[in-house]
Amino acid sequence: MKIAIVGCGNMGMAFAKSFLQYDLVKKDNLLLIEKSIERSEALKAEKTGVVVDTISSRISDADLIILSVKPQDFSALQDALREAIQPQQVILSIMAGIPISAIQEKLNHRLVIRAMPNTPAMLGMGITGFTAAKEVDLTNLRKVENLINATGRSIFLEDESMLDAVTALSGSGPAYFYYLVKAMVEAGKQMGFDESVASLLVKQTMLGAFHLINTADKSLDDLIKAVASKGGTTEAALKRFEEGELADTLIAGIKAAQVRATELSKS
Ligand SMILES: NC(=O)C1=CN([C@@H]2O[C@H](COP(=O)(O)OP(=O)(O)OC[C@H]3O[C@@H](n4cnc5c(N)ncnc54)[C@H](O)[C@@H]3O)[C@@H](O)[C@H]2O)C=CC1
Ligand SMILES: O=C(O)[C@@H]1CCC=N1
Incomplete structure (x- = not known):
């Protein structure tokens, strides 16, 4: 299989490296198109694939073209891509908020x-929601699904609009988790720990608690109950969270991300 990746930043390279790790593509068959000189020099030094800086007829060889530029950079490359694209090539877009219909129209494909x-x-531990235009046959869909699964797990969605909810929940999700971890580390610092000690306490707590979610065969409420003794310390914290409507605020924030994803797909 030959793959071209347009935009080789965080996500484009997470995909590239996962494919190479599972030998789903050979380096010689991986075309990395990256506009930034600094970034493309780094990619050349890494020897991850064939690195070029612009879309050219070379892309016509690829079976699959992955679009992983920022959504706002898509318009600058759509003309060159439309010129070069071949009818049998499959496009995989990971750009947030650009609907399939807009990509089809802009690329005439x-x-x-x-x-x-x-x-x-980046660690092969991602989760990806994906959907496809009705013109994509099952063989192509399966090939792309296998590639995506090299980056972690995946879930196929019939309804494209649910991708906005995926964006809000798992696409943006890592940032919510870091935000929570950061707040806990800050609490540790305010109680007198060095950042490194606070960070160790919090990170190991999150790691252990995550594994308990997966292995303890208990609901989240039961897991909370197992920590929060009647009249104890956890209860005091949870009471304050409830007063501050922390859960509602988190839910409202995630829904705001969904609204923004929908806005982007209509702009
Ligand atoms: N970062 C995240 O958590 C996630 C990002 N996404 C989507 O993935 C896409 C990429 O995001 P990141 O990798 O985080 O961004 P990034 O900024 O790390 O990478 C984008 C790369 O595209 C390059 N680029 C821009 N215009 C180009 C052009 N005309 N030709 C070739 N290269 C070009 C940039 O130089 C940059 O290296 C975005 O559309 C984003 O919505 C999707 C899921 C999660
Ligand atoms: O914040 C964003 O727009 C992108 C989409 C999901 C994660 N990052």
Whole structure:
């Protein structure tokens, strides 16, 4: 298989490296198109694939073209891509908020798959929601699904509009988790720990608690109950969270991300 990746930043390279790790593509068959000179020099030094700085007829060789530039950079490359694209090529877009119909129209091309991964894809521990134009056949869909699964797990969605919810929940999700971790570390510092000690206490707590979610065979409420003794310390914290409507604020924030994803897809 030959793959071209347009935009080789965090996500484009997370995909590239996962494919190479599982031998799903050979380096010689991986075309990395990266506009930034600094970034493309770094990619050349890494020897991850064939690095070029612009879209040219070379892209016509690829079976799959992955679009991983920022959504606002898509318009600058659409003309060159439309010129070079071949009818049998499949496009996989991971750009947030650009619907399949817009990509089809701008590129004058029907075979479009749209996916929303997240940054743990860098470790092969991502989760990606994806959907496809009706013109994409099952063989192509399976091939792309296998590639996505090299970055972690995936979930196919019939309804494209649910990708906005995926964006809000798991696409942006890692940032919510870091935000929570950061607040806990800050609390540790305010109680007198060095940043490194506070960070160790919090990170190991999150790691252990995450594994308990997956292995303890208990609901989240039961897991909370197992920590919060009647009249104890955890209860005091949870009471304050409830008073501050922390859960409602988190839910409202995630819904704001969904609204923004929908706005982007209409702009
Ligand atoms: N970062 C995240 O958590 C997630 C990002 N996404 C989507 O992935 C896409 C990429 O995001 P990141 O990798 O975080 O961004 P990034 O900024 O790390 O990478 C984008 C790369 O595209 C390059 N680029 C821009 N215009 C170009 C052009 N005309 N030709 C070739 N290269 C060009 C930039 O130089 C940059 O290296 C975005 O559309 C974003 O919505 C999706 C899921 C999660
Ligand atoms: O914040 C964003 O727009 C992108 C989409 C999901 C994660 N990052």
